[in-house]
Amino acid sequence: MSVAMQQPSREDFAALLEESFRTNEISEGSVVKGKVVAIEKDVAVIDIGAKTEGRVALKEFTGPNRDRELKVGDEVEVYVERIENALGEAVISRDKARREESWVKLEKAFEAQERVNGVIFNQVKGGYTVDLDGAVAFLPRSQVDIRPVRDVTPLMGVAQPFQILKMDRRRGNIVVSRRTVLEESRAEQRSELVANLEEGQVIDGVVKNITEYGAFVDLGGIDGLLHVTDMAWRRVNHPSEVVTIGQTVKVKIIKINHETHRISLGIKQLLADPWEGIAARYPVNAKLKGRVTNITDYGAFVELEPGIEGLIHVSEMSWTKKNVHPGKIISTSQEVEVVILEVDQVKRRISLGLKQTLQNPWEAFAEKHPVGSEVEGEVKNKTEFGLFIGLENDVDGMVHLSDLDWNRPGEQVIDDFKKGDIVRAQVLDVDVEKERISLGIKQLAGDPFAEAGELKKGQIVTCEVLEVKDGGLEVKIVDTDLTTFIKRAELARDRADQRPERFAAGEKLDARVTQFDRKARRVTVSVKALEVAEEKEAMAQYGSADSGASLGDILGAALKAKDKK
Numbered sequence: 001m002s003v004a005m006q007q008p009s010r011e012d013f014a015a016l017l018e019e020s021f022r023t024n025e026i027s028e029g030s031v032v033k034g035k036v037v038a039i040e041k042d043v044a045v046i047d048i049g050a051k052t053e054g055r056v057a058l059k060e061f062t063g064p065n066r067d068r069e070l071k072v073g074d075e076v077e078v079y080v081e082r083i084e085n086a087l088g089e090a091v092i093s094r095d096k097a098r099r100e101e102s103w104v105k106l107e108k109a110f111e112a113q114e115r116v117n118g119v120i121f122n123q124v125k126g127g128y129t130v131d132l133d134g135a136v137a138f139l140p141r142s143q144v145d146i147r148p149v150r151d152v153t154p155l156m157g158v159a160q161p162f163q164i165l166k167m168d169r170r171r172g173n174i175v176v177s178r179r180t181v182l183e184e185s186r187a188e189q190r191s192e193l194v195a196n197l198e199e200g201q202v203i204d205g206v207v208k209n210i211t212e213y214g215a216f217v218d219l220g221g222i223d224g225l226l227h228v229t230d231m232a233w234r235r236v237n238h239p240s241e242v243v244t245i246g247q248t249v250k251v252k253i254i255k256i257n258h259e260t261h262r263i264s265l266g267i268k269q270l271l272a273d274p275w276e277g278i279a280a281r282y283p284v285n286a287k288l289k290g291r292v293t294n295i296t297d298y299g300a301f302v303e304l305e306p307g308i309e310g311l312i313h314v315s316e317m318s319w320t321k322k323n324v325h326p327g328k329i330i331s332t333s334q335e336v337e338v339v340i341l342e343v344d345q346v347k348r349r350i351s352l353g354l355k356q357t358l359q360n361p362w363e364a365f366a367e368k369h370p371v372g373s374e375v376e377g378e379v380k381n382k383t384e385f386g387l388f389i390g391l392e393n394d395v396d397g398m399v400h401l402s403d404l405d406w407n408r409p410g411e412q413v414i415d416d417f418k419k420g421d422i423v424r425a426q427v428l429d430v431d432v433e434k435e436r437i438s439l440g441i442k443q444l445a446g447d448p449f450a451e452a453g454e455l456k457k458g459q460i461v462t463c464e465v466l467e468v469k470d471g472g473l474e475v476k477i478v479d480t481d482l483t484t485f486i487k488r489a490e491l492a493r494d495r496a497d498q499r500p501e502r503f504a505a506g507e508k509l510d511a512r513v514t515q516f517d518r519k520a521r522r523v524t525v526s527v528k529a530l531e532v533a534e535e536k537e538a539m540a541q542y543g544s545a546d547s548g549a550s551l552g553d554i555l556g557a558a559l560k561a562k563d564k565k
Contacts, residue, residue, distance in 0.1 A: 031100050036074045044070055046078060046092060054092035077101065102135035103169060115161040115181055120152065128152065130162060130176055137174035146182050190261045193222040201253045202270065207243045215239045217251060217265055224263035226251060233268050233307025235293050274307035279343045282350060286340045287357060292332050300326045302338055302352055310350030312338060317354045319361050320394040361393035365437065366430040374444065379421040387417055389425060389439060399425055403440035406448050407483045448481035449518050459513045460530060465503050473500055482523050486511065490526035
């Protein structure tokens with residue numbers, strides 16, 4: 001006997017239909033709400049409205065920043081991976097649901113450039129991982145703090161704000177920064193602190209850091225720079241000479257830049273300005289002592305008192321040492337005597353002189369060696385215009401080419417001298433202002449033209465042959481220091497006798513002065529002129545046009561007469 005199947009009632013059919021609709025609304029890969037219906041050991045049973053419940057490990061409900069205990073009846077969001085597995089159960093995940101939820105929130109925060117909360121929970125290569133309520137982000141080591149942090153342990157497990165720098169949902173990458181948040185917060189704090197400060201205000205601060213150029217002072221949450229030049233009126237070589245880290249100092253706010261929040265501080269501004277009334281304390285030409293504080297290529301700085309320094313320019317260091325580095329004349333920390341040359345209170349400059357403390361060596365030379373006196377020195381240098389002779393007190397004198405020799409050109413005479421030779425000379429002129437001393441060597445021998453007596457044109461003189469040359473004879477006029485050159489054509493009246501080789505060095509001969517000019521310093525003599533003159537004289541004395549005597553007879557008679565004399 002067959003049994004008829006029992007048909008469902010109208011109410012049961014409606015319930016089945018509603019359940020079917022609910023199941024159809026749930027799709028894989030979506031986030032849905034469910035209710036905790038049971039907790040069994042380490043899993044929670046959650047009803048999501050499907051045919052069967054799903055199971056989620058309790059550890060997915062715990063973790064950083066999630067301390068609430070899960071209870072039966074709690075409503076939670078889960079991610080549906082599969083509606084039904086081989087066992088007929090729904091495969092769901094709380095972590096994936098939280099991650100999906102977080103990504104949506106994080107993308108909105110990223111677009112709006114808003115901060116997000118997270119917890120640093122692990123260290124990885126190059127940085128740390130941060131839990132952003134289910135989404136894992138990467139925190140680069142450089143983005144942890146404004147300054148390098150050696151130990152991040154105190155920051156781990158603590159909920160704190162971060163700024164999202166980069167997001168890539170397709171790759172699942174999120175990069176965050178804690179440093180950006182700190183910088184923004186610090187900027188806000190700085191703005192507030194700077195707003196409460198005023199230029200000219202005197203405030204206490206603590207030295208935080210010291211550099212080569214100054215010190216950073218904490219003014220209660222904001223740093224100001226105390227530059228080394230504003231630490232004291234005197235020269236400070238390094239900030240550590242004045243302040244130490246941790247020291248409380250009283251400073252004056254010199255300048256505030258409200259855009260960059262930079263604050264310039266000063267200590268010396270709280271002290272009396274030593275430059276006030278400086279001209280009265282340091283009159284020009286006053287001589288005083290000071291200590292060398294710094295040496296440069298252009299001079300040396302000398303401290304006259306704390307906060308007051310003057311400059312000795314390199315040109316004012318030595319009378320004689322020109323183009324020498326100041327470090328070769330004086331040294332740092334040396335105490336020196338100086339003379340005040342100029343004081344400029346407006347520019348805060350004092351010009352000092354070192355050489356002025358000593359007598360001008362050219363003045364000393366002029367006093368000791370007046371014009372006309374003789375000096376001795378070493379040949380220091382030879383130039384195209386003369387010799388430089390080293391004299392006492394490191395001064396040099398110059399012998400011009402024209403003052404080397406009375407008779408020979410200076411271009412020839414200068415070759416007779418070499419460096420190191422000790423020579424004597426006469427002082428011709430001393431120009432103290434131009435620092436020049438003119439010397440003469442030839443003047444020691446006397447001027448042969450001045451000592452030539454009454455020598456005049458037409459006079460007959462005896463000459464000594466100094467040198468025989470192809471073009472003539474170099475001769476000296478006896479009883480004088482005058483030398484001259486007799487050209488070949490002037491050696492005899494007859495061409496056949498105009499041969500220089502007829503004569504020898506040391507031989508004496510008579511000649512007639514044909515030119516003598518003291519101003520032009522020129523003298524010439526001629527044997528030919530003498531012979532011609534004698535011939536004319538013989539003709540005048542011993543013969544006449546109608547006497548009938550020959551020229552030979554006349555000259556013979558003249559020679560006999562000359563020999564008798």
